[in-house]
Amino acid sequence: ACGGGDDEAKKTDKDQDKGKGKDELFVEDVEAQFPQTTSNDGEVIKDGELTVGLISDSPFEGTLNKVFYEGKPDADVMKWFDENLFDRDGDYMITNTGAAEYELSEDNKTITIKIRDGVNWHDGEPVKSTDLLYSYELLGHPEYTGTRYTFMIENVEGMEEYHNGEAETISGIEIINDKELTITYKEPAPSLLQGIWDTATPRHYVGDVTKGELTMDELVSSEKIRTSPIGFGPYKVSKIVPGESVLYDRNDDYWRGEPALKNVVLKVVSVASAIDALKRGDIDVAPELPTDQYERMVDIENAELLATLQNSYTYIGFKLGKWDEETKQNVLDPDAKLADKRVRQAMWHALNNEAIAQKFYYGLRTPATTLVIPFFDTFHDASNEGRSYDPEKAKELLDEAGYVDVDGDGFREDPDGNEFVLNFASMSGGDIAEPLAQAYIQNWEDVGLKVQLTNGRLHEFNSFYDMLEKDDPNIDIYQGAWGTGTDPDPEGLYGRTAKFNYTRYTSEENDKLLEEGNSPAAFDEDFRRDVYNKWQELMVEDVPVAPTLYRYAIHGVNKRVANYTIDATSDLKLYEVGVTE
Amino acid sequence: MSLLKVNNLKVHYPIRGGFFRTVKDHVRAVDGVSFELEKGETYGLVGESGCGKTTTGRAIIGLNSVTAGEIIFEGEDLASLKRRDRRKYIQDIQMVFQDPYSSLNARKNVLNIIAEPLRNFERLSPTEELLRVQELVERVGLTPESIYKYPHQFSGGQRQRIGIARALTLNPKLIIADEPVSALDVSVQAQVLNFMQDIQEEFDLTYLFISHDLGIVRHMSDRLGIMHNGRLVEEGTRDDIFENAQHPYTKRLLAAIPEMEPEKRMDKKALREEVNRLYREQHDAYYDEHGRVYDLQPLTDTHSVALQGGTNK
Amino acid sequence: MIQFILRRSLVMIPQLILLSIIIFFLASAMPGDAVTGAFQNNPNVSPEQEEKIREKFGLNDPWYQQYGRWIGKAVQGDFGMSYTHKQPVTVLLKDRLANTLLLAGVTLIVTYLIAIPLGIIAGRWQDSWADKLIVTYNYVSFATPMFVFALLMLFVFSFQLGWFPIGGSVDIRAESGTIDYYMSKAKHLVLPVLSGALLMTYSTIQYLRNDIIDTKFKDFVKTARAKGVPENRVYTRHILRNSLLPIASFLGYEITGLIGGSIFIETIFSYPGLGQLFLNSIMLRDFQVVTALVMISGAAVIVGTMLSDIILSIVDPRIRID
Amino acid sequence: MKELEQQLLEEKRELMAREKKNNPSFLKVVWREIKSDKVAFVSFILLTVILMTAYVSPLFIDEASVKRVDVFNAYNSPSTDNWLGTDDGGRDVFGQLMLGARNSFTIGIAVTLLAAIYGLTVGLIAGYYGGIVDNIIMRIIDFLMVLPSLMFIIVFVVIVPDYSVASFIFIMSVFSWFGKARLIRSKGLAERELDYINASKTLGTPDWKIMLFEMFPNLSSLVIVNMTLTLAGNIGLETGLTFLGFGLPTGTPSLGTLIALAKNPDVISTKWWVWLPAALLILVMMLCINYVGQAVKRASDARQRLA
Amino acid sequence: MGRPILNIENVSTSFRIQGEYHAAVDDVSLQVRKNEVLAIVGESGSGKSALALSIIGLHNMQNTKVEGHIGFQDRNLLDLSLSELNKIRGKEIGMIFQDPMTALNPLSTIGAQIEEPMKYHMKDMSKKDRKLHALELLRRVGIRNEERVYKQYPHELSGGMRQRVVIAIALACDPVLLIADEPTTALDVTIQAQIMDLMKALQSEMDSGIILITHDLGVVAEMADRVAVMYAGQIVEIAEVTKLIRNPLHPYTRSLLNSLPSHTGGKERLHVIDGVVPGLQNLDRTGCRFAPRIAWIPESAHVENPTLEEVEPNHFVRCTCYKHFYFPEEKEGEMNDVTT
């Protein structure tokens, strides 16, 4: 790393002498340094027990159904007793190795799903095609108030009619027999293979809303979802202490074979205690250890650290226009402060993400390059280097764009010689939030741009998004983060009609590429990759947002645990996880 | 015309109770008291603790609201006046309080204490004010430099004199003195009592002198009213009361005065027992079935007693 | 007595209604709503769907309309659905309330168990070394931020010494109803309770000490001494009973402190209770829950003050309630 | 006349001076009381030193550079450059400690003063008028005391549009005057029964003047005592809020911000220099204020005075 | 007159004020005999209460120093430990305080408070006996509905009733010595008379000695056998009551008597004692302490170290100034020279 000025460089030098210890901690290459699968190759003992930590500062909510749950902690609870019907590969595409197989029709519009025999709910009932249908019926139900009525659901034929209460049934879903059904989509889209909904709901167990056996509200708050849920996963829920822990028993009837462990205990552990709980052996598995405490993780002796890329990234967004409520479209504002893309490029170049990744996150975050993240191995353009830290380049670009310091106060004025101050909005929360925002502001200051925090403060989550959504004029730039899910299609975040496209960036090229990326032609992986490479390039050129960091998640796993993996491409399955002592 | 005429004055305090804290009953602190004060005289109001003396005084000066009755001062009924309209009478009626310690604001020096009414009613330059206060201070027998001292630097008697000086600043016509000496030592009492007599002549004052100590009242008053349970039981000149008491309650009060002749103490004790017996025996003749005192009946021109037979309002 | 309780309960109703109005008003002033947060993580949902849900929950209506609907149901005991938890607020609060009541109740008792003896010692032997020690402890406890102390407790007694569990309210394996179960519950309570109680003793010690020092020189204590009552008995029979009165009258407000403290304690010890729930619900704008929680804590304080009035009326014959 | 006036005034001045000496002001008594109590005296000196340092040192500290984030130097341990090491943003802890002490103390004082003003106004009115006015005010205060203030503060911190130190102070003070009002009101009720208030009434002094110039001075020592004692509490106030994420606005160095970094167990166990000095400083300041406060309290009550 | 039961010799009681001890009771010697009422009179601040509290050992010893000898039943009370003293307090010496409003524990019933001294001093008494005795005591102090009062709390009683209860407590164990510190000052005239009568009646029943502290000469005249007049911590005159009232010698005694309004009856001027009792700190402890307040008689009238002199049998006076004393309103020649 290199500093901006002489002072900086000196300081850094000095620091390196004394801060040796810390620098040694720095993770040069996460992938190389951390495995994704436990290395324990001992014999898994029979009837072992495993304690899993649920690292969270809040209790799990206990909505233990994929259709209704909201919080990630609930998903962590569900994963041990319920499964998706399909397995997925390294690109998060569905495969035919799971509890169901699929076949796509010629026109890519219809998918036929066939559930394997022997896949049974924990109460012994077989998983039926109507159970999957039930999930769709619930998701599209007019009374449904959750957040999972997504594009992929809407796209099912007849779903809209059903959703609006105009139809009794979903015309696009056809039950062929107990184990087989077809789903027909309005438009063929390659996202289907990543984004298809494939979890079933045990209709016989929880009760049927469509038949009026109970209301939606009753269903959601039912004991059968909250404290005694069933699935067809490797373990059965035996007991739940609401909000804090779950005890699972082995599901002897598991379709893949006998799960390795007799019991699994899952308990909520606060972020602050996670590392110590792992050290003490209170928990065997700690998914997602807090990276800012990396220093204390490295010397854990009884556990192994695994790392994997997360499907999310942080970015700096540049407000470029407005949301037009009439047309439901994003509209560029040619007079936006940051309308000149050279300024945006310069601002990206000014960001010293390398230093931030290294110093704030010990290298467990890496500078981001493009907007299709490396999580999507196939579609991420590794050759595109984005805009790396280069303050000189940034200054050049700014000079070129006419932003020069005319009044000698150390800050650049705009081409008309007016004061040029940018308002930067950033979210509060987390220890790092504040110094991070300051660091960025200083980075920009170093290239002569005056940036100040919007309203002089960090904004709490809701206020922040509220302001963004309403295109608050006090925001010129902001720092945000997106989770991408498992579908690489960026349309929902950067499309012309995407409300979440908070920068309000639009361009015809962008429209075209995004459309192509999810067109039937894109079922061809090479084609799709090509399109997304072009789109990544466009984004690096136009810079509506400057991606800042990709994140790694660190899992801590006790050394007695075997067959534990976080590798998406691995063939190891959850039921094989065991302990060797 | 008398200076002050109190006519069937009643002051009731509400007692609240029950579910909604509604007014359940009243403490009849003053329950139909009538008397007159002539200019220049001292009228003593005597009675045991809680009989309503203070309440009467406070009602006259406006510190308590009046439930019923009239307080006619120089022909104007104060009880029916609004608070704001009363203001101009404030100058004419003043009060001397019982406790010389709490009646002076400990945080103010004598100058500020005495000048307070001046600042409310008269616009004086600081020098004029200073001169007036100094004059008053000297009048009450304190040295001029004491105006910069604070109350705690004075003895009880001196403080009481400061209180009197404050009451005198506005040249009042009537002074209500509520037990002005009962908080003081014997030796100091004398000081204050003498002083009050002196200024009475000098300023042509009328006193309503409230006390429970018959010795003092006898020393000070021209006429007396004996109060019991919020009503007057007997009224008359000093001699009427002390030489010719009629009401058993009055007699009881008189008998309670300690005997200064040690030899006669046993007689006194016997007298008290006798009076108490009388009081019990004659109770029904002087109190109605509710234990309420009857209305005053004139015995002579100056002397009246509450006896059965008067109409009970 | 019954009348008093009835009257106070009646007074409580308008207070709680006012409280709920304020909450609704404030809620409307806060940026975002329950839906904003939920959908922020889900770029794949159309804005229309988001809007539709908002419409369904009536979140777009002016606050007084929302309030009208809410109060209409609330009087029937229905406090609405929690958006984030997808269940009726009453159901949601049930478990958490039990946990918090246990934690808060035990903390309060332990606070008094620590504070009252210390206050007595300090007051009785005023200016002795024990008094100085207690007073210093008192100031230190007052100055120590609760979360730092709780973290240190967690660190030392759980992480380093391993004496107590690191969080939660009970071991999942303990069979409910068995001795083990209660032992496990107790073990889980120790650290959270101590972290709270050791710091909450401040006002009790302070008041008790001062009051004892005041009472020591009162006339009736002199009377007692003049009767030849031994010094210890003078304290237990005469001074202490009088000095405990102000402590009893603070009970209601002690509860406010407990509620505030629970937010810290529950977060640090992963103890699923109301404090945590409140913080999360504010963050997620789950106002049905927030309202219910504020009402609960308001009611707790009112009931607490009522309780202390009742205690006072029992202990102090001068106070009569009817 | 002029001469007389002149003479009188001169005399007055002289007398006043003499009497002043005989009547030590409350502050003088406090000072005497502090001097005669060793602990209070040491506390007072220590507090003065701390505050002097906190208020003077910022003149020598370059605030901008202290606030400047330097990612390369995050969490350095103490050295000659950074006496107390650096924090998560590589900022000098010592500098922040000084600025923080100043800010925290200023905020504590401001909150205390504001709360005292509200409490006094309301308490005086309720205490002076008594009766129905008192009843109404007390019902309102009873209601306000029911409000879970921590919760409300959080809500207000979120909704206030331009969040600044000033608004923080305002919000805090709005929720910390109820107790004071009750205290002043109860003393006021007792005071209003005293005859000097009655005397003023019979002398025709308007109510507001009685409240302000008669009643208030007699309650002032109570107020001062209460203020010193709550000041200590108010200094520690923002710490907890910062921990919950609702503390002072960004970029305002404060002791609370430093201490709140301790919620990261890594910091609490291995990076003591970040939070411990601030925690100790708060502790020491609060102890000092408390001991001085005790002396002030004794000074206000002649019976308890040591001197 | 019986034999002395209390023998106070050279007792001084000093309070610490701003670090220095100042005597509020200054070298006082007194005797109380069996069956006698000894009154101690004097203005406020003259040290009456300080003396009484010294006898029963109730001073806050952190800032009080009591020196001298207080002989009671062959022992020096000042030498006793707290537990030994506790055996005497309430049993041998009873105490009645001035203000009945504050002297009773507001939280205990009257019965419990009367029984308390019996619990500690008459340990063999059964619970029932204690109650009977308490009821008996209540009757003795003139409370008629004693069964009810027994169960009541102090706030439910009037001032006079409470003072009776306080007296009952003091009498509970038949003390040898009763100290009554202004037992009637806080009461109304009529109640005062009742309490005076009550105490007189009780005294004739018991054969104990009573110390009656008061500033009211009327009470003295009615109650006392002997009177000690205190001024500024010292006894200035002590004599039998008749003698003292008929023939007061010390200027202070005479001034006190002369300033009583009830004494004179009419509207004429009362005698005023100039000045005030000096505070402990600015008390001039040399010479005649009353001298500053009778400035009109010459310095030479006072002796340097005035002591109590027996001028008549059982009549002691301090300082010789009484021989030269006349009231300022009287003419010098008319001064009543009593000694001749």
Ligand SMILES: Nc1ncnc2c1ncn2[C@@H]1O[C@H](COP(=O)(O)OP(=O)(O)OP(=O)(O)O)[C@@H](O)[C@H]1O
């Ligand atoms: N504010 C009040 N509320 C209710 N009752 C009151 C109030 N003030 C006085 N009283 C009652 O009114 C009655 C008369 O009281 P007041 O003070 O006038 O008596 P007093 O003769 O002056 O007695 P004292 O000699 O004790 O001053 C008493 O019974 C008293 O208890």
Ligand SMILES: Nc1ncnc2c1ncn2[C@@H]1O[C@H](COP(=O)(O)OP(=O)(O)OP(=O)(O)O)[C@@H](O)[C@H]1O
């Ligand atoms: N605890 C104390 N500390 C300091 N000074 C005291 C204390 N108690 C009494 N004094 C002082 O000692 C002197 C004698 O007080 P004492 O109470 O004996 O007077 P008294 O004759 O009983 O007066 P009163 O009639 O007012 O009761 C007074 O000047 C008083 O101020």
Ligand SMILES: [Mg+2]
């Ligand atoms: Mg009165």
Ligand SMILES: [Mg+2]
């Ligand atoms: Mg006394």
